[in-house]
Amino acid sequence: MHLTLDIRVALLTTIAMLAFAANSLLCRMALVSTGISPAAFTAIRLVSGAAFLFLLVALTRQRRDVQGSWIGAICLFIYATGFSFAYVSMNTGTGALLLFGAVQITMLLQAIRKGETFSVLQWLGFFMAVAGLFILFLPGATVPPVIPALLMVSAGIAWGVYSLIGKSANRPLLMTAGNFVRCVPLIALLIPFGMSETLPVGGIVLAILSGAVASGAGYAIWYTALPSLSASLAATVQLSVPVIAMIMGWLVLDELLTVQMLLAATVTLSGIGLVIYFRSNAN
Numbered sequence: 001m002h003l004t005l006d007i008r009v010a011l012l013t014t015i016a017m018l019a020f021a022a023n024s025l026l027c028r029m030a031l032v033s034t035g036i037s038p039a040a041f042t043a044i045r046l047v048s049g050a051a052f053l054f055l056l057v058a059l060t061r062q063r064r065d066v067q068g069s070w071i072g073a074i075c076l077f078i079y080a081t082g083f084s085f086a087y088v089s090m091n092t093g094t095g096a097l098l099l100f101g102a103v104q105i106t107m108l109l110q111a112i113r114k115g116e117t118f119s120v121l122q123w124l125g126f127f128m129a130v131a132g133l134f135i136l137f138l139p140g141a142t143v144p145p146v147i148p149a150l151l152m153v154s155a156g157i158a159w160g161v162y163s164l165i166g167k168s169a170n171r172p173l174l175m176t177a178g179n180f181v182r183c184v185p186l187i188a189l190l191i192p193f194g195m196s197e198t199l200p201v202g203g204i205v206l207a208i209l210s211g212a213v214a215s216g217a218g219y220a221i222w223y224t225a226l227p228s229l230s231a232s233l234a235a236t237v238q239l240s241v242p243v244i245a246m247i248m249g250w251l252v253l254d255e256l257l258t259v260q261m262l263l264a265a266t267v268t269l270s271g272i273g274l275v276i277y278f279r280s281n282a283n
Contacts, residue, residue, distance in 0.1 A: 012225040019218025021244035026210040036203025037194035038084035048211030053177035068178025075162040077186045082155030089148040096242035102156025107235035125274025129239040132268030172223030
């Protein structure tokens with residue numbers, strides 16, 4: 001039974017990481033290829049996510065009680081907005097490094113505050129994972145403008161807090177749906193930032209896919225897995241997302257995949273494996 005539960009959590013976590021990576025891919029494709037504004041992309045993403053989750057709640061015949069919280073919704077809104085606006089002036093590698101670096105710091109600080117500790121080998125694994133990201137991103141990264149960098153860091157902090165809030169979810173689908181629904185009125189804050197511009201069809205489609213599938217479904221799955229993960233493990237596992245996004249870019253956008261990138265992926269995933277393996281042995 002315990003093994004079955006572990007496999008289920010591992011599968012849910014893997015699907016969630018794929019969804020997170022898909023969000024980066026879809027956002028970059030929309031902003032760069034279609035010309036949609038970051039405000040419009042964010043608005044469509046959040047509305048489509050809320051609509052999809054409402055439909056999913058109805059189909060699963062769960063109680064219609066609105067769960068979630070305004071704190072969770074605000075964190076979700078800050079993450080989605082900062083993410084989109086930052087990627088207009090920042091390449092994928094630099095943005096991912098800033099985003100997930102901020103996520104790790106936020107979640108690990110909470111883990112330390114709660115008294116969770118790493119063994120020496122777990123710390124080795126964590127630093128291997130971080131080193132892998134540096135190998136992957138730093139040589140080709142350009143120094144980002146200050147404001148976009150701050151926006152991406154803010155998005156990472158917001159996502160870290162959102163993930164920590166999710167650890168208390170007893171009905172993850174209803175909590176995620178409630179957070180998305182609460183985000184809808186917050187979209188009014190985006191109106192001064194290009195919401196009235198012409199909306200390209202391609203950008204709308206990509207934003208809907210990001211909102212309904214990669215965000216709505218992905219976050220619901222992540223919330224389902226989170227209660228079974230420690231804060232430190234949840235933080236470390238998310239280090240795989242930039243690597244997955246790199247591979248998606250290679251497969252979908254025909255981006256260059258070099259030996260250096262493969263080395264970075266190997267180091268990062270090996271480091272994550274160390275953290276997970278020795279944590280499992282300690283339990």
